[in-house]
Amino acid sequence: MDVYETIKNIRASCDIYAEPNLVATIIDENYFMGTNNIGEIEGYGITKEDSYEEKFMKILKEENIFINFGMLAFIPMINECDIYSVNDETIKLTQEEFEENSDEKEVFFGIMIEKNSANYIIGTIDLCNCKVESSFRPIENTNSNLYKKLEEIINERIIS
Template sequence: MINVSETIKNIRSTCNNYVDPDLVATVVHDNYYMGSNNIEDLDKFDIKKEDSFEEKILKILKYENVFLNIGMYAFIPVINECDIYSTTDYNLKLTDEEFEKYANEKERVFGILLKKNSAEFIIGSCDLCNCSIDAAFKEIEPSDLDFYKKLKEIIDSKIIY
């Protein structure tokens, strides 16, 4: 079981390469559609100004799922590559099978969805611009393919147990 508070601190302490630390968390509703990523403006969860960022997220987690952004990726057609941007950037050459399986997602933000009222999480992605009305979280199906293994490796390096 993960230590949610320490995991949030760990992600926020190293996320400047790919996201503003105050926008690292996004509310995700039960239907997986995206909610607000402006945690500072959410007042319906008994959030107080003096609460730390981690305390605010823990209060929200009692009622909503929360997506933690750990990086983003973009696929490059024709050459079957994927660029992954996180604390460290990666360039993966994908097999035809991998490219066909994942490339339809284009540019996405990846990370973990913390399930409400628990310390369970799902690896997945969401639209790069969560301001779109149809922006949603999508679970990334576990596999032995290099793309999934690299995302899992990056995510595992951020999670504190």
């Protein structure tokens, strides 16, 4: 994965579901969320002249970073998941999939890129990161309908 081109690609089309300057969030080693305003972060060797993507890459050398690809809303009773991204979709989930992945609130989905690498994990973060317990939650690759659909959406937007 070309991380620089991927974040550039995401920012170019994310305004449907997220503010482009808030599309990435720092994730600590315990998966708790840090700031999501990459543009205003200081340190990490960042200069005023750096583009968003350059700042992102400098921070990635020392921190895990989550890139938001869209939002999930789970609908109880009918076991569906609405996916809001560049394209909106609804998928049917089994009862087991629904119980494993649903949340009573909306969540962002995307990838957490591991620091100083191009390795990533598909998962979700809390929609509001203002709570102390807000965190990244990996989604297990169990060949579920949800995982397959999220992987498909993500793969379409990652630049190799």
